[in-house]
Amino acid sequence: MKRLRTILFSILLAVTPSVAGIGLDSLTESIDQIIYDELPEGTDIALMVYDLTNDTTIYAYREKIMCRPASVQKVITSVTALSSLGADYKFRTTLKTQGSIGKDSVLNGNLYLVGGLDPALNEHELRSMVTDLKKAGINRINGTIYADVSIMDTMYWATGWCWDDAPASFQPYISPLMVHQGFVGVEVKPTSKGKAPQVNIYPANTHIRVVNRSLTQCDTLGPLTITRDWMNNDNTIVIEGNCRRRQSTDLSVVGSADFTFALFRQYLDEAGIRYGKYGWGRSPVMGRELSVVSHDLPSVVKEALKESNNLFAEAMFLQTGRIQYPREIKFKDAAKFLQNFVSRKFGMFTSSFNIVDGSGLSMYDMCSPQFMVDMLSLIYRDKDLYRIMYSSLPISGVDGTLKTRLSGKTTLNKVHAKTGSVTGSCTLAGYIHTADGRDLAFCIMNEGAIKMAPSRAVQDKICTVLCELGR
Secondary structure, eight states, rough: HHHHHHHHHHHHHHHHHOOTHHHHHHHHHHHHHHHHHOOOTTTTEEEEETTTTEEEEEEEEETTTTBOOOGGHHHHHHHHHHHHHTTTTTEEEEHHHEEEEEETSSEEEEEEEOOOOOOOOOHHHHHHHHHHHTTTOOSEEEEEEEEEOOBSSSOSSSSSSSSSTTTTTTTTOOSSSEEEEEEEEEEEEEESSSSOOOOEEEEEOOOOOEEEOOEEEEEEEOOOOEEGGGGTTTEEEEEESEESSEEEEEOOOSSSHHHHHHHHHHHHHTTTOOOOOOOOOOOOOEEEEEEEEEHHHHHHHHHHHHHHHHHHHHHHHHHHHHHTTTBBBBBHHHHHHHHHHHHHOOOOGGGGOOOOOOOOSSSSOOOOOHHHHHHHHHHSSSSSHHHHHHSSBBBBSGGGGGSSSSOOTTTTTTTTEEEEEEEEEEEEEEEEOOOOEEEEEEEEEEEEEEEEEEEEHHHHHHHHHHTTTTT
């Protein structure tokens, strides 16, 4: 295998053009050697590096090979959202009514909690919406409380997501009404020896059922486990085993809209606002807004890219799809819109990429390093788009998913790039500012990576060589 790589690299070096003053031959030899020496056995790599300052490719190897982008997919989603929705777009959750508020503090009419696919809606904001009702002078609702989730169909996952990731917080059950990003935090704390440990759920609610079969410092039991009854698609949280110390985890909630609606009604009860019937329904087009919670698109882009937040990416993905399918968006319709938008807006051939979701969780997402570098180059040439994207990407040694990577003297704060990792794929794509002041766009895709650390080490060494260009 290594003999074959040596032959391929020798051919690549022979046909790669030389560019005066940037040490291209030395660069090619250095990256070739890193791949030859460090690439984990049984894995492969595809990459491309483009000099944005001098408008030329300075390294390419298998750059047209289609790979799984993993979370690098979020770059495509973010660019499409900013380009189609506009940077001033806001994700909104609203309380609406066509009724009137009487002098007796009664709302005579229905109340609608309208979901807008806002991924950042939190429990404090949901409670503040109830506070707004109190401020409006409402103590009782003489009508039905409806939750409106009609902007999306009932399919909560995209094609190609792994069903056994169901209890994990990174794969939420997506809906237009999602408080606390569709998951709950579970904390288990030891009490007295032989007694049941204390269990806290955050946000505190009466919707989630807990079955606690664990004991404090009971060595005859196995290790403590905290999970949800995901095999039966149930929200019962089951805790078993020996609790020796505080442990916590985050678990996705089945039916995130049900959970959000239940929490809203709980807050109404706590605020002393009385009501009778409640259910699901579409809000009227005309109506008065009694409360609005919103979050702007750039902040959603930043969370999706910096922290690789899947929910934030999928919310953008579905919202962009609503441009063409405004009544009831489906994952497949959003994918069709993105595929066509990227092709039309950026001139990309549809055969060079395949979009299924917004986050990169799907095993059917595919693109090449050349596609990603072309995308990054187009972003770079749009001043306003680049400003938002560049500041939203993780920064080497500083923040996001690159906080603990590339923190050396020559690489610190020099790499702004999106990381990606799913079993079998490890990716990195973004921008590098070199020692001699040039800007580079790059994409590295490792395939066959079961353990991420060795592939990330190869990526980091390649990025270090690129950062040191012209030094």
